[in-house]
Amino acid sequence: MQNYYQPEIECMPQADMKALQSRRLKNQVWHVWDNVSYYKEKMVKAGVTPDDIKSIDDLHKLPFVTKDDLREAYPYGLLGVSLRDAVRIQSTSGTTGRRVVAFYTQHDIDLWEDCCARAIAATGSTKDDVVQVAYGYGLFTGGPGMNGGSHKLGSLTLPMSSGFTERQLQFMCDLEATVLCCTPSYAEFLAESIEESGLTDKIKLKAGIFGAEAWSNEMRLRIEEKLGIKAYDIYGLTEITGPGVSFECCEQTGMHINEDHFVAEIIDPETEEVLHEGSKGEIVFTCITKQAFPLLRYRTRDICVLSSDACSCGRTLKKMSRLMGRSDDMLIIKGVNVFPSQIETVLIEYGLSSNYQLVIDRHNHSDTLEVCVELTPEMFSDTVRAIERRERELHEKIKNILGIAAKVTMVAPKTITRSEGKAIRVVDKRKI
């Protein structure tokens, strides 16, 4: 069979999948109850015991886990195994400066890499392919996840990490890479660099798997045309596992969810009510196989639509649509999660109760972040040096917290746009 990595799962009849999910969910709820006291307390408070969960239809009885829970339970409060069984962490930024740390056992890494292998296989790639992984490596899940998936599939893996464009192009040409994994904005940047360097004829790419930030269909078409490839979307989040929670097939009409590991629900972000399939709402994931970080009903804050319609690729896994927004104020800048509250925390720590605004733009296919801060009388000085020193100090602090560089600009008091008396905190000028 073509384009599948685990056809017995990917093409499993939906009734069988539901039975598998039910079995796994029951076991998982017991595992969490026995090992994660933080969540057990939540269940007790909600008046639910593992005995109440008899099948996947009882999922709605379980309490949600939110980013606030992750912050409160930081660092080890949601760990579901002993330290001797945990083998890895990955991390992403949290809401107020405290990072999200997710844990993995070897079993968890295996299933994550399987999910990524499915995503790579779905592009028609096999062990004969050369996969260039240009996502960041390290705490970020992008690099490690796709790297592992490529290994599982048996493709030759180029662990490039992000950046160093010249080297990317050299390896892409010399080693004849056929699959490119990176953020869509970096893919577009690479595509232009290839054109400018006159290397178009030397490129052997046939597919790209792009995720970790929002992109539009127009952007997909541009990348496909410039690189002469088919561009596939991939979705994931560190809290659930990383890339590979869902992935696109050749139909390119949404991302198949790896439902044997992650059960999806759509809820109304206000009422928290579970919505019917086809409704637009916040997607919530339950990990039914993960051991070390077994989040149940994790509220992603990502807005999308679910569908169980038959897919021409033969997969029976449900699909989620392209993301349609967020139910909170999280921004994704250069693939990094950014909350305006993080910037606010920095300003307060710095002794500034000052008004601020984030201006996000995209230049040369790379996101830029400018933090405008209204000067206060205490901060103002008659020397340029003193003001620029403050800008630099803030720049450093913000970089430490967010992990990305921001341009800090001091602006005059009361110049940050207000609408109905409320300051506008975010201006996103990106056209994607």
Add this chain to the structure above:
Amino acid sequence: MTVKQLSVFVENKPGKLMEALEALAESGIDLRAISLADTSDFGILRAIVNRPDHAYEVLSESGFLVKTNNVLAVVIGDKPGGLASVVRLLSEGNVNIEYTYAFVAHSRDNAYVILRVDNNDEAVNILTKNKVTLLTEKELYSM
């Protein structure tokens, strides 16, 4: 022996400097000396005016961020090396000059510069000891 200087934060946007200057003009405030320090994002307008407290109020009310500092108004001989001799004195006395700007007055023999230093007391001490004339606010405003 120092004089009051106003510093005004001016964003690098068309019309901003004019706004500040017009606010002063409308209130009949006379500029004695002026300098504009600029970066790519903002500028700092520094001015010596005849009524600094009044000017402070006027600019603040117009929404500008204003600060007052004490600076030195130094009389130097209007000849080559005039400023250099003053700067040398301060330098030898370990007083740092943050910035300086000149201003025009109706005199043929002398030139006038504003000096912003990191230690006013020490600078006044050094300069008066070396018979360098410093203008008082009163003298400055009556020029």
